[in-house]
Amino acid sequence: MNLKEMVSSPGYWLRGDGPEAMIVFSSRIRLARNLKEFVFPPWAQSSLLKSVAEKLLKAVKKAVYFKNAYYIEIGKLSPLERDFLLERHLISQEFNKGGEERFLVVEKKEILSLMINEEDHLRLQTIFSGLQLRETWDLINKVDDALEENIDYAFSSQWGYLTACPTNTGTGLRASCMLHLPALVISGKINELLKEISKLGLVARGLYGEGTEAQGDFFQISNQVTLGLTEPQIVDNVERIVREVVNQERRMREILLKRNRVQMEDEVGRAYGILTHAHLMNTRTAMNLLSRLRLGVDLNLLPKIETALLNELLFLVAPAHIQIREGKTLAPLFRDELRAKILREKLNESSKR
Amino acid sequence: MLCQICGKREATFHFKEVINDKIRELHLCEECARKKGFLSESFFIPSFSLSSLIGGFTGEAEIPFSIASQVQCPHCGLTYEQIREKGKIGCSFCYQTFKDYLVPLLERIHGHTRHLGKAPRGLKMSEKEKEIHKLRKELEDAVKQEEYEKAAVLRDKIRKLEKEKSE
Numbered sequence: 001m002n003l004k005e006m007v008s009s010p011g012y013w014l015r016g017d018g019p020e021a022m023i024v025f026s027s028r029i030r031l032a033r034n035l036k037e038f039v040f041p042p043w044a045q046s047s048l049l050k051s052v053a054e055k056l057l058k059a060v061k062k063a064v065y066f067k068n069a070y071y072i073e074i075g076k077l078s079p080l081e082r083d084f085l086l087e088r089h090l091i092s093q094e095f096n097k098g099g100e101e102r103f104l105v106v107e108k109k110e111i112l113s114l115m116i117n118e119e120d121h122l123r124l125q126t127i128f129s130g131l132q133l134r135e136t137w138d139l140i141n142k143v144d145d146a147l148e149e150n151i152d153y154a155f156s157s158q159w160g161y162l163t164a165c166p167t168n169t170g171t172g173l174r175a176s177c178m179l180h181l182p183a184l185v186i187s188g189k190i191n192e193l194l195k196e197i198s199k200l201g202l203v204a205r206g207l208y209g210e211g212t213e214a215q216g217d218f219f220q221i222s223n224q225v226t227l228g229l230t231e232p233q234i235v236d237n238v239e240r241i242v243r244e245v246v247n248q249e250r251r252m253r254e255i256l257l258k259r260n261r262v263q264m265e266d267e268v269g270r271a272y273g274i275l276t277h278a279h280l281m282n283t284r285t286a287m288n289l290l291s292r293l294r295l296g297v298d299l300n301l302l303p304k305i306e307t308a309l310l311n312e313l314l315f316l317v318a319p320a321h322i323q324i325r326e327g328k329t330l331a332p333l334f335r336d337e338l339r340a341k342i343l344r345e346k347l348n349e350s351s352k353r
Numbered sequence: 354m355l356c357q358i359c360g361k362r363e364a365t366f367h368f369k370e371v372i373n374d375k376i377r378e379l380h381l382c383e384e385c386a387r388k389k390g391f392l393s394e395s396f397f398i399p400s401f402s403l404s405s406l407i408g409g410f411t412g413e414a415e416i417p418f419s420i421a422s423q424v425q426c427p428h429c430g431l432t433y434e435q436i437r438e439k440g441k442i443g444c445s446f447c448y449q450t451f452k453d454y455l456v457p458l459l460e461r462i463h464g465h466t467r468h469l470g471k472a473p474r475g476l477k478m479s480e481k482e483k484e485i486h487k488l489r490k491e492l493e494d495a496v497k498q499e500e501y502e503k504a505a506v507l508r509d510k511i512r513k514l515e516k517e518k519s520e
Binding site: 038039042141145148157158160161163166169171201227228230233 | 428429431439440441442443444445448449455458459462463464465466467468469470471472473474481484510514
């Protein structure tokens with residue numbers, strides 16, 4: 001397949017048509033599954049991983065959900081190509097290390113994907129736009145059922161689905177939402193809130209998951225507990241708390257607007273000015289400015305920009321995306337130049353509409 | 354107040370944990386708290402590097418090194434010592450083999466030890482029957498021990514399985 005094609009066709013979940021899509025980018029659920037008779041990947045030899053991959057790929061090809069999918073062998077990709085897939089949330093940090101007998105299967109809308117021989121034999125994922133974890137669960141549950149018809153999963157009625165890491169045992173389910181929380185960051189309320197969240201059995205991380213720093217006011221909130229609750233309970237729990245976070249963000253936006261209107265207008269106006277006129281831009285600055293831009297558009301302090309474009313830009317400016325788009329690796333300074341150019345062109349085009 | 358584990362010494366450590374709106378309180382003496390790993394750093398700082406979690410939970414005092422390194426999983430051949438070091442379980446059979454170490458660990462991570470979520474629809478009947486049999490035994494034990502809450506959970510689980518079986 002051609003990764004370059006993917007650059008120009010963003011995943012469906014980036015269209016921004018889900019509920020609360022300005023604040024909640026995406027709802028994502030992943031399920032961890034293993035084959036009964038096989039040693040888990042962290043301990044398995046390559047010959048064994050090979051039979052696991054063959055078995056799973058065969059089952060996946062039978063499932064109607066993956067009729068229109070790309071099958072990607074991770075070991076054959078360059079580090080740049082892997083970075084690209086990581087930026088798109090299609091593979092994990094662990095997969096980004098490369099490795100034999102590892103596969104990514106992703107259907108063309110990028111709503112459904114799966115990784116074979118990650119930490120577990122199978123990691124199934126669905127991503128939807130906005131806050132709709134329940135719908136996300138409904139789909140992944142169906143796909144899981146379909147795959148299960150041809151796979152004998154490692155399962156015990158006491159401990160549920162058995163996984164390589166005890167933090168996933170049980171449902172093997174991780175439900176997460178990606179959120180944009182600039183007002184809570186500006187007002188300094190965010191740390192308090194994240195602490196509250198962790199008390200409720202949830203965890204907050206940066207944009208690219210485990211071990212990453214929050215960038216441009218983007219956070220990921222997900223469940224910690226996977227055992228002892230039903231899947232709908234876990235999903236509802238995350239959805240309920242995310243909804244509360246969204247409400248707090250909204251309230252804080254109103255307060256900021258009421259108390260510091262001019263500062264806010266200045267802040268988002270400068271961001272828009274730099275984004276539409278700069279000729280060099282590094283990733284971090286771009287993320288921060290795009291965060292301000294998004295806030296400004298949401299509060300009607302800036303001209304209307306489509307949510308889909310605001311979403312797409314966050315990905316187009318990521319380092320691997322810029323390089324895949326150009327079809328070659330580029331030194332940071334060239335990337336900064338191209339990044340600034342993409343932003344100018346896309347935003348000017350949008351303002352003419 | 355006496356320690357909830359040994360019931361002998363005065364409880365000087367008081368823990369409160371909130372998982373999914375459920376509050377659990379633990380009152381322990383220093384010795385038991387240390388043994389259970391509650392005084393290790395990983396309990397206070399949820400780092401979620403599993404190797405530290407596994408390590409933090411099962412201090413050397415609790416599992417003699419010789420045992421942890423001798424018992425091997427019949428399927429994958431790993432010892433608990435190896436699993437603990439890497440922080441990753443070897444295979445599905447390890448769960449049964451190292452049950453005594455893993456159940457307390459699961460309890461600490463999740464606050465629960467029993468799966469309530471979905472099951473593969475294709476789960477073979479014979480296995481289901483085996484499971485029901487096992488649960489009945491546990492139920493008997495629970496009643497003997499006067500653990501009625503546990504018994505109620507077991508009873509519901511058995512009913513659910515039986516219903517699934519007859520479907």
